[in-house]
Amino acid sequence: MTTDFTATRALFDLPEGVIYLDGNSLGPLPRAAAARIARTVTEEWGQMLITGWNKAGWMEQPARTGDRIAKLIGAESGHVVMGDTLSIKVYQALASALEMNPDRRVILSDTGNFPSDLYMAEGLCRTLGGDYRLKTVAPEEVMAALDDSVAVMMITEVDYRTGRRHDMPALTARAHQVGALAIWDLAHSAGAFPVGVAAGGADFAVGCTYKYLNSGPGGPAFIYVAPRHAEIARPALSGWLGHEAPFAFDPSYRPGRGIERMRVGTPPILQLAALDAALDIWDAVDLDDLRATSLALTDRFIAGVEATCPDLTLATPRAHAQRGSQVSFRHPEGYAIMQALIARGVIGDFRAPDILRFGFTPLYIGIAEVDGAVAILSQVMAERLWDQPEYRTRARVT
Amino acid sequence: MTTDFTATRALFDLPEGVIYLDGNSLGPLPRAAAARIARTVTEEWGQMLITGWNKAGWMEQPARTGDRIAKLIGAESGHVVMGDTLSIKVYQALASALEMNPDRRVILSDTGNFPSDLYMAEGLCRTLGGDYRLKTVAPEEVMAALDDSVAVMMITEVDYRTGRRHDMPALTARAHQVGALAIWDLAHSAGAFPVGVAAGGADFAVGCTYKYLNSGPGGPAFIYVAPRHAEIARPALSGWLGHEAPFAFDPSYRPGRGIERMRVGTPPILQLAALDAALDIWDAVDLDDLRATSLALTDRFIAGVEATCPDLTLATPRAHAQRGSQVSFRHPEGYAIMQALIARGVIGDFRAPDILRFGFTPLYIGIAEVDGAVAILSQVMAERLWDQPEYRTRARVT
Known part of the structure; x- marks a missing residue:
């Protein structure tokens, strides 16, 4: 089987104007989930009550x-x-x-x-x-x-x-x-x-x-x-x-x-x-397709960032066999850089002390998102857009 | 404060024709819960994504x-x-x-x-x-x-x-x-x-x-x-x-x-x-009102059942200080009796080996439900309506 990732992307509810590279922390909402949950709430819990444990197969x-x-x-x-x-x-x-x-x-x-x-x-x-x-x-x-x-x-x-x-x-x-x-x-x-x-x-x-x-x-x-x-x-x-x-x-x-x-x-x-x-x-995803696509995306992101952001140090192994589905870069100002990215619609996350973390999830992330993220990150770095007081105030969770 | 339990009852979504005496096992659906859950799903998870941990206060x-x-x-x-x-x-x-x-x-x-x-x-x-x-x-x-x-x-x-x-x-x-x-x-x-x-x-x-x-x-x-x-x-x-x-x-x-x-x-x-x-x-319930109403309901149920169902043996203490908010009766055919009740819209539950269990929850159960349950239970007992093969087949959960 060959997976059509253009089709899977349409199955997720992603906010406009956001490049979501944090699905390795919290995946986005599958469009069908809202209706499924509502059905469980109103038709199962609401109507079956205690009998839901049997009737609904809970x-x-x-x-x-x-x-x-x-x-x-x-x-x-x-x-x-x-x-x-x-x-x-x-x-x-x-x-x-x-x-x-x-x-x-x-x-x-x-x-x-x-x-x-x-x-x-x-x-x-x-x-x-x-x-x-x-x-x-x-x-x-x-x-x-x-x-x-x-x-x-x-x-x-x-x-x-x-x-x-x-x-x-x-x-x-x-x-x-x-x-x-x-x-x-x-x-x-x-x-x-x-x-x-x-x-x-x-x-x-x-x-x-x-x-x-x-x-x-x-x-x-x-x-x-x-x-x-x-x-x-x-x-x-x-x-x-x-x-x-x-x-x-x-x-x-x-x-x-x-x-x-x-x-x-x-x-x-x-x-x-x-x-x-x-x-x-x-059910419709071929995991080998997923892996091949994920590696292509992470390779492309690494190449793009390394070509444009000399101050960021790759923390993720280059060897495919040693790589998951995320790419991390180190920078002493990682926290502020991530805040600047989030303010510009690129959502990744920061992990102390200095890690910028980006997850690549082929189900809803493609080449356009990778290139978009590289472009915004390189602008943030080149113009030092992260160097603003509001990006340095740490929230409890990032 | 005095609690208006007629008003609280309207806040729950209860199926038509059911007397639900199993809220001590699984409470019914509060009407407002469906919308609240939907909002959490679509507006928080869907739109805030990872930032929901801060923005939505998760x-x-x-x-x-x-x-x-x-x-x-x-x-x-x-x-x-x-x-x-x-x-x-x-x-x-x-x-x-x-x-x-x-x-x-x-x-x-x-x-x-x-x-x-x-x-x-x-x-x-x-x-x-x-x-x-x-x-x-x-x-x-x-x-x-x-x-x-x-x-x-x-x-x-x-x-x-x-x-x-x-x-x-x-x-x-x-x-x-x-x-x-x-x-x-x-x-x-x-x-x-x-x-x-x-x-x-x-x-x-x-x-x-x-x-x-x-x-x-x-x-x-x-x-x-x-x-x-x-x-x-x-x-x-x-x-x-x-x-x-x-x-x-x-x-x-x-x-x-x-x-x-x-x-x-x-x-x-x-x-x-x-x-x-x-x-x-x-937030609007006075717990002393709740307790007084609960005791009145359980007293009424005990009196009603004891007056009409001589074969059922009370398992719950008569002394108020020793009673929770449920009433249990024992009968060797407790399982079949409960199935017969459920088939007639009175939902309680059975606990091995011989307990018929009825929960009384003033938020959505009142005198009418107590009297209705007594009437159906007494009919089930008087006419031995429980003595049917289909009521003796045990499901995994009751």
Whole structure:
């Protein structure tokens, strides 16, 4: 199949006059989502009330939608389930993996991992007590740091700051060789390129849906447990909807079948409706086409900026195999530069201390947007348009 | 102030021909919620995109909405925050409380607690290892079971099956006397009657919003930490939005100020929009009026059913002080009876093994609905209308 990205672009509601290069932070609104959410609200919640859990299929939706995610991350059907936030899913995966490797005490991660993953690991280690600890090394040192002290390797495939992509199959193979389990965070991978959790040998994978998958602010996370662990992994967060028979109201917990046990509490039905509408778009996307287009866009952006903005330093790897679907440049005045860009309709974001971050999402970004962004950025840089007091006042979130 | 419940009823979208006595499971749709959600979807997500986190105030919404909940549960302003599901909030409260009482190993709860609370406690004990354990006693034995082995008492104020209400101030005082901390689950309290977590001395309180508060399927939970613990409690689930400076992207976790540290991941903005619309209704409700009306309704239902249905056994306490806002009856054929009722437009629910459960929510239920439900129930019982094969086939959720 060949994807017509001109057609997919029309499926999104994007404001006039904006070049949106922040879909790696919050994806835009799929046009069909508004109607889908409204239907869930008025026809399901409003008319079915409590019976919606059966009649509208709310109860099974986390697994049904999980199967749609599975296709995008190269997972086996029936082994992905939706719920909670990514941080919670990181905790579940970590706690399960540590228990499956009971003689070891080290969680290995890298300093490029998203802080929340590291914080959740810190919190878990403190709760577990004893000599459990989180060890972080530089991203390029993960392979060498894998030794027989490591219980679990927890890595985010694509670095949120630089867009550098780790080699999932190679790191996972090495982790297994030394007797460690591998958890992959796909926050900047799912919907960014073809992911292969099964082929890559991941033991657990987690991710969010509000970035490249366009499920809206606060959309639910997902978790994958490899089939070989599905009936072994114990969810530390053992909630009733992960119970073998939630409506038996047993006094004691018995884990549900396979991935179902990773459910915790009542699923967020309105957010799931938005996600489901967003995933309809993905049904028509060939992920290899997506990847080829994404690389062409990021190559073009890098070339354009480097040709016109000598003060910006590329932070993203040039090698395709090491690149996600974003491009980052460094500049000491990165914050003010990004504010100047946003004021001119180019929306990317800033990540402390000095990263200008631009996401390229072929579903709704094409060559015209890349060239437009390059032109505005080069003007902002050449004319020092960022050097204004109003661009230096930091808001809490950028 | 005096609440006009005839006026509040018009604020809900209830299907024709239905007497909805299951608002203690899933509250109905507030008419204003559909428009509010649509505005959040199209004007905020659609038009503001990533800037919605600042411009639409999404980032602060969990605390802002938490303050609205605080008013309904008698909590101090600035000490309630929204997020996740109730089970996750139970885990956070438990883990924090156990760490604050490090020389003890027992979580005390009762067999009438909602199973998910017990499951989360079991999971936490297993993760903590050592001799941490969950001890459950009969509801009436909690007071006597409070001794100096108990680290934390974890009680759901109103029993989900019987509607029996515990005495929060008395149990909490006794817990403190023996050196235990008290966690209160308000799932069937918040919006059911005036709750007093501060006056009652609760150390932690948690609850959900999709029952009496009408936030819709999968609406976010809340957590309260008493001000005296706010800067001490450590969130075991230490996510980035609970960090002191989430956007500094520090490699190490530092808990945020007070209740903010109990945030974990990205908040569910669409569900929060629904909740916010639902809370607008609560602004005009006097909780003492609500309680008086609720008791009048449950008294009337009990009297009506007992006068006409001799085969049903009341499971709910007659004493007002021990009653929540629901009435439950037992019958061995409870499941089939409830199906027969639902087929006739009276929606309550069934809880295994033999409980028929009816929630009374003055915001949209009045005397006419009570009398209508009594009439249909008495006909179902007198004519054995439940004794049909189609009413005995169990669906997964009731």
